[in-house]
Amino acid sequence: MAHFEKANSLNEWLDQRLAVNTLKRVLQTEYWIPKNINFLWAMGMVLAITFGILLVSGIFLLMYYQPNVDTAFDSVNYTIMREVGFGWLWRHVHAVAASVVFLIIYIHMFTGIYYGSYKKGREIIWISGMLLFVAFSAEAFSGYMLPWGQMSYWAGMVITNLFSLGSLEFNGLVEWIRGDYVPAQAFLTRFFMLHVLLIPLAIIALIGIHFGALRLPHVNNQDGEEFDYDVEAEKYKAGDKKNSKVIAFANDFLSKDMFVVAVYLVFFFYLVFWNYSFAMDPVNFDxxxxxxxxxxxxxEWYFLWSYEILRPFSKDIGLIAFGFAQVIFVFLPFLDRSPNAVPASRRGLFFIWFWLLLIDMIALTAMGKLPPEGIYSTIGFVSAVVFILLWIALPIITKFEKKV
Amino acid sequence: MENESRRGFMGKAFGAVSGVGAVASLYAMKRSWDPLPSVAAAGFTKVDLSAAEPNALVVEKWRGKPIFILKKTPEMVAAQTEEMTARDVIVGGENFLIAIGLCTHLGCIPSYRKDSTDFLCACHGGKFDSSGIDTQLPPPSPLVIPPFKIDGTTVVLGEEGPEYAKMKESGLIA
Known part of the structure; x- marks a missing residue:
């Protein structure tokens, strides 16, 4: 057995057994964050807090929700909403957070694209981030099934039908996923399991990888500037905080992070208490x-852009376009052939590409909500084609980009 | 050297046993997700067609899916193309449409429009005529005809009768 000295304080006692001082140094006081950043760098913490809110509100909903086709609807709309003390609060918090989390994910993603934070050693951050997007999408979809309303049922029907892969007619696969010919009891219980256990586990594991992938390349900064973290850290530790390009994660950076989180939470709870209905589709109350x-x-609004890419084409081509839209973002670090990891504003054509992509996805989102008729149908079709062309153009325009 | 080959053997043996175990458990997991026998055997539905009204859509339920049954008026039958008539099920001398009422695009239920005697799917705007043949994108194929057997004026859904077999033979049912 290893030799232990008698400890003189609780901190020392814990340090001997858990190395808490080393942990604190590695994770907080000597984990270096660049100074040259803005509020967009706080979106990671905003997402972590929102995930925590989803977890806590979900735990309270889980105590009264019943995953049974006969009782699920009433357990949500009667028991939780009317009987459970503050049950309405957990539901509204959960619904609003599930919607807002995607807004923050999109901001987080487009920040990464704008500042080139997906290359030169940061590829795994980007890929694990996109896998998190997939996991959050699956989590949102499985959660949407649980109230067992009309939208739950029909979204379940339509989305599981996608797995028949069009003319390939994999109907056996669709029935296997559902556990029935149509969404029914087996379907509800397995999506309940996915929503409360398997997907959250995957999300937590992916968050671990996402954070871990950040340590070696470090956080990017507003100018994509490369510098020696050891040299800058030495300046900071020597007391020359003014000339050092870095600050400590905690408490320096974290206090700024939490300021942005606080502003975000004001907005978040405004939605929860005064404007929650956008997250609760009226059709799902049947x-x-x-x-x-x-x-x-x-x-829901966060899936509209990819839904609109599916809609204007014939079944098979629509599915191929949809599949393309689902996976293409993952490959961004390899489709961008330019060696520059600097803000888009200094990258010529890429700057135009970035804004076109953003505007195109907003147009797809808007058209996805409107009925597929007349001019909307045309705008949707053009936007879907533009989306695909933009991604095909990306390797070409970045290949000819000048080194800055 | 001797030790190394013993370690190599142990490694391979361990790998093989765990590999077999992994495949076996994957199979068990796959089977656990299969539809239950009670669900798969969700038998047969009998529908009596003698009381059906012409040009009024009847929706029955078979294996959890809606089944469209439409008795056609003589005018509708007269106006039909051969392709449409080939899909009609003749029961008691009357022409019927019998089809699974799910759009072949993504499984929404189209609604029947009496005046234009066709089906419109509200999800993505697909259309089918009164024989269930797709007339407007995105649905890629006609409404599916379920296995049926004619028994006097009743139809048994889920059982393959000679009329169904004939339709299948002529390529009307994929």
Whole structure:
């Protein structure tokens, strides 16, 4: 057995057994963050806090929710909403957070694209981030099934049907995923399991990888400037904080982070208490009915852009376009052939590409919500084609980009 | 040297045993997700067609799916193309459409429009005629005809009768 000295304080006692001082140094006081950043660098912490809010509100919902096709709807809309003390609060918090988390994910993603934070050693950060996006999408979809309303049922029907892969007619696969010919009890219980256990576990593991992938390349800065972290850290530790290009993660950076989080939470709780209805589709307040399709089926706002890429084409081409849109972002670090990891504003054509992509995705989102008729149909089709062309153009325009 | 080959053997043996175990558990997991036998055997649905009204859509339920049953008026039958008539099920001398009422695009339920005698899917704007043949994108194929057997004026869904077999033979049912 190893030799232990008698400890003189609780901190020393813990340090002997858990190395808490080393942990604190490695994770906080000597984990270096560049100074040259702005509020967009706080989105990671905003996301972590939002995930925490989803977890806590989810735990309270889980205590009264019943994953049964006969009782699920009432357990949400009656028991939780009317009987459980503050049950409405957990539900509204959970619904609003599930929607807002995607807004922050998109901001986080486009910040990364703008500042080139996906290359020169940061590829795994980007890839694990996109896998997190996939996991959050699966989490949002499985959660959407649980109230077992009309939108739950029909979204479940339409999305699981995608797995028949069009003319390949993999109907056996669709029935295997559902555990039935149509979404029914087996479907509800397995999506409940996915929502409360398997996908959250995957998300937590991916967050660990996402954070870990950040340590060696470090956080990017506003100018994509490369510098020696050891030299800058020495300046900081020697007391020359003014001339050092870095600050400590805690408490320096964290205090700035938490300021942005506080502003965000004001906005978040404003939505929860005064404007929650955007996250609660009225159609889903009708119980699931397998013999009646709602007049309009549309996904939540954060899936509209990819839904709109599916819609204007024939079934097979639509599916191929949709599949393309789902996976293409993952390959961004390899499709961008330029050696420059600097803000888009200094990258010529890439700057135009960035804003076109952003505007195109907003246009797709807007058209996805409107009925597929007349001019909307045309704008949707053009935007879908532009989306695909932009990604095809990316390797070409970045290949000819001048080194800055 | 001797030790190394013994370690190599142990490693391979361990790998092989765990590999077999992994494949076996994957199979068990796959089977656990299969539809239950009670679900898969969700038997047969009998529908009596003698009381059906012409040009009024009846929706029955079979294996959790809606089944469209439409008795056609003589005018509708007269106006049909051969391709449409080939898909009609004749029961008691009357022409019927019998089809699974799920759009072949992504599985929404199209609604029947009496005046234009066709089906419109609200999800993505697909259209089918009164024989279930797709007339407007995105649906890639006609409404699916379920296995049926004619028994007097009743139809048994889920059982393959001679009329169904004939349709299948002529390539109407994929």
């Amino acid at each position: 119980p699931a009915d397998g013999l009646k399709t709602p007049a309009h089926i549309y996904p």
